[in-house]
Amino acid sequence: MEHTVLADRYELLSHLARGGMADVFEARDTLLGRRVAVKMLHSQYATDEAFVRRFRREAQAAANLSHPNIVGIFDWGQEAGTYFIVMELVDGRSVRDVLKAEGPLLPRRAVEIASEVAAALSVAHRAGVVHRDIKPGNIMLTGDGTVKVTDFGIARAWDDSSELTKTGAVIGTATYFSPEQAQGVPADERSDLYSLGVVLYEMLAGHPPFSGESPVSVAYQHVSTAVSAPSAVNPDVSPDLDRIVLHALDKNPDTRYQTAEEIRQDLLLFLRGETPGAVSSNAPTQMMPPVGLPPATSSPDGVYRQVQQDRGPRSQLPFVITAFALLVALGVGIFLLLQQLPSAPPEPITVSVPDVAGRTLSDAMIEVQKAGFTAIPKNTESSSVPKDMVVGTDPPAFTEKDPGSLVKVLISIGPKASPVPPLVGESEAVAIDLITQNKFIVKTIRRPDPTAPKGQVIDQDPAPGEKYAPDTVVTITVSDGPAIITIPAQLPGRSEGDVGFLLGNEGLLPEFQYEYSDEQPAGLVIRTEPGAGEPLPAGSPITVVISKGPQPVAVPDLTGMTQDQARSALEAVGLQLGVSATTVETGPEQDGKVVTQSITPGNEVKPATIVQVTLGKAPPTTTTSSTTTTTAP
Numbered sequence: 001m002e003h004t005v006l007a008d009r010y011e012l013l014s015h016l017a018r019g020g021m022a023d024v025f026e027a028r029d030t031l032l033g034r035r036v037a038v039k040m041l042h043s044q045y046a047t048d049e050a051f052v053r054r055f056r057r058e059a060q061a062a063a064n065l066s067h068p069n070i071v072g073i074f075d076w077g078q079e080a081g082t083y084f085i086v087m088e089l090v091d092g093r094s095v096r097d098v099l100k101a102e103g104p105l106l107p108r109r110a111v112e113i114a115s116e117v118a119a120a121l122s123v124a125h126r127a128g129v130v131h132r133d134i135k136p137g138n139i140m141l142t143g144d145g146t147v148k149v150t151d152f153g154i155a156r157a158w159d160d161s162s163e164l165t166k167t168g169a170v171i172g173t174a175t176y177f178s179p180e181q182a183q184g185v186p187a188d189e190r191s192d193l194y195s196l197g198v199v200l201y202e203m204l205a206g207h208p209p210f211s212g213e214s215p216v217s218v219a220y221q222h223v224s225t226a227v228s229a230p231s232a233v234n235p236d237v238s239p240d241l242d243r244i245v246l247h248a249l250d251k252n253p254d255t256r257y258q259t260a261e262e263i264r265q266d267l268l269l270f271l272r273g274e275t276p277g278a279v280s281s282n283a284p285t286q287m288m289p290p291v292g293l294p295p296a297t298s299s300p301d302g303v304y305r306q307v308q309q310d311r312g313p314r315s316q317l318p319f320v321i322t323a324f325a326l327l328v329a330l331g332v333g334i335f336l337l338l339q340q341l342p343s344a345p346p347e348p349i350t351v352s353v354p355d356v357a358g359r360t361l362s363d364a365m366i367e368v369q370k371a372g373f374t375a376i377p378k379n380t381e382s383s384s385v386p387k388d389m390v391v392g393t394d395p396p397a398f399t400e401k402d403p404g405s406l407v408k409v410l411i412s413i414g415p416k417a418s419p420v421p422p423l424v425g426e427s428e429a430v431a432i433d434l435i436t437q438n439k440f441i442v443k444t445i446r447r448p449d450p451t452a453p454k455g456q457v458i459d460q461d462p463a464p465g466e467k468y469a470p471d472t473v474v475t476i477t478v479s480d481g482p483a484i485i486t487i488p489a490q491l492p493g494r495s496e497g498d499v500g501f502l503l504g505n506e507g508l509l510p511e512f513q514y515e516y517s518d519e520q521p522a523g524l525v526i527r528t529e530p531g532a533g534e535p536l537p538a539g540s541p542i543t544v545v546i547s548k549g550p551q552p553v554a555v556p557d558l559t560g561m562t563q564d565q566a567r568s569a570l571e572a573v574g575l576q577l578g579v580s581a582t583t584v585e586t587g588p589e590q591d592g593k594v595v596t597q598s599i600t601p602g603n604e605v606k607p608a609t610i611v612q613v614t615l616g617k618a619p620p621t622t623t624t625s626s627t628t629t630t631t632a633p
Contacts, residue, residue: 096136116147118264134195174215182219197248355397454481507538522549557601586616
């Protein structure tokens with residue numbers, strides 16, 4: 001990825017994930033030399049001043065939380081028009097990933113995880129921080145099994161900016177919403193406990209308690225639909241654990257667990273094989289009424305289980321007499337009523353479906369219910385109506401229907417999303433064609449690449465397979481081929497190390513050769529091949545010739561030569577003669593000739609080396625005169 005450093009400190013290394021409000025990167029804290037995670041908010045939130053204030057306040061509050069089960073927040077800041085949070089990088093998997101790969105967990109392991117989440121929530125709640133987005137994706141499991149809850153306090157700024165009660169839009173993860181969140185009531189600590197109950201249910205059953213075709217329909221079920229016990233799906237779940245889950249999922253926050261410590265203690269009692277205390281009363285679970293609907297009723301034993309009691313045989317005669325009397329009275333009443341009716345049948349009473357197009361979902365639901373219909377939300381794609389606004393109804397507005405009929409309120413989810421096609425490796429022309437076919441907008445970036453041919457796509461954003469609405473910008477990075485490097489001048493005379501570093505920095509691959517040179521000292525560059533000013537594609541090899549210094553000379557054998565002959569022989573190979581001041585006494589035949597030399601013949605030496613010689617010297621010749629004496633007779 002492109003080299004990016006935030007706040008002159010956090011070097012982004014790789015992209016880890018993309019969510020509804022932020023991208024998550026692995027980064028390196030260059031100041032402390034540690035790996036961290038950086039969550040960078042999408043740029044559209046940086047322009048909302050109220051959001052930024054909430055974000056700053058919540059990030060600071062969450063940064064004060066310190067607990068082994070809470071992912072620590074280290075820092076936050078602003079960069080390039082948006083905001084980022086620096087947090088602890090957890091090496092492990094999320095509970096969401098574990099459930100996806102392995103299915104339901106063993107009840108004991110599920111309870112262990114939930115108890116550690118409850119411990120984290122207990123610390124946060126005492127500090128006044130409500131999570132608001134407890135879900136499997138925000139619960140991490142490290143390599144040693146430790147539970148880490150992430151994103152504390154961060155959902156607050158997001159949640160407050162959604163204006164749920166004004167727009168009816170379900171923002172966030174509706175699967176794990178509490179009933180009060182689904183109705184736009186401000187969330188408190190007990191909302192986190194409901195969400196924890198949903199997560200615990202999913203860990204035991206392998207799926208959440210409610211699902212639907214849209215987030216709105218799921219949120220609606222949290223408000224109005226009873227939850228079955230997890231043991232109905234997983235027979236390994238005990239009755240005590242059923243009661244813990246169902247008590248956490250009580251739709252009325254006042255009769256639900258009131259504190260995280262309370263549910264944590266029940267979970268710990270379960271792990272010790274003891275009866276959980278907070279659920280021993282087996283209080284019934286209540287359902288909160290949805291907007292515009294009367295409260296749902298429940299049996300005396302709650303909405304989850306109906307216990308039939310055997311009351312024993314009784315006499316049926318009183319019931320028969322009473323029933324007969326009621327039938328007679330009803331018949332008389334009907335007869336008298338018919339006598340008063342006109343002979344012509346009355347016109348059937350129908351109601352016109354109201355026109356709620358362009359309204360928010362909550363307003364539209366109330367309007368349809370006021371008209372006497374049963375209203376349910378239904379998602380629909382629309383290229384003309386903004387996301388989360390009402391497109392219309394089914395049946396259409398002004399249709400006459402019987403009171404109580406079902407009317408679907410059609411809520412826009414925006415234009416139909418299409419998957420981004422895989423583009424890396426394609427030619428630029430093919431990539432542009434694929435992008436435009438899917439009604440996306442093309443943005444092209446070009447950069448040199450040492451391996452990809454010119455015109456080939458080497459990167460894309462968003463990634464292939466991700467779904468986006470029409471007119472989303474898809475950026476492709478196209479190879480310009482290898483960059484053309486001009487060989488620098490003035491390389492001769494520089495050291496081997498300097499030139500190797502310089503050429504490598506330019507994107508070339510230096511290959512060194514060595515030869516003798518009388519011009520350049522050993523270790524310095526003689527020349528490059530190609531030479532200075534020549535163009536080469538990046539990644540190409542370039543030959544750099546390094547001097548070994550002057551070529552050495554073999555010393556000739558000077559023995560027996562006269563001084564002049566020795567001088568001539570040495571000068572012929574670039575050497576110099578040096579004559580020793582001493583001589584060696586020799587025979588007459590070696591007089592004045594080289595007897596010894598300082599460097600052994602055949603040895604190689606540098607040019608201009610002086611070779612010392614010693615000359616022979618014969619001893620002086622002695623003359624003896626003879627005298628003849630003549631004696632006279």
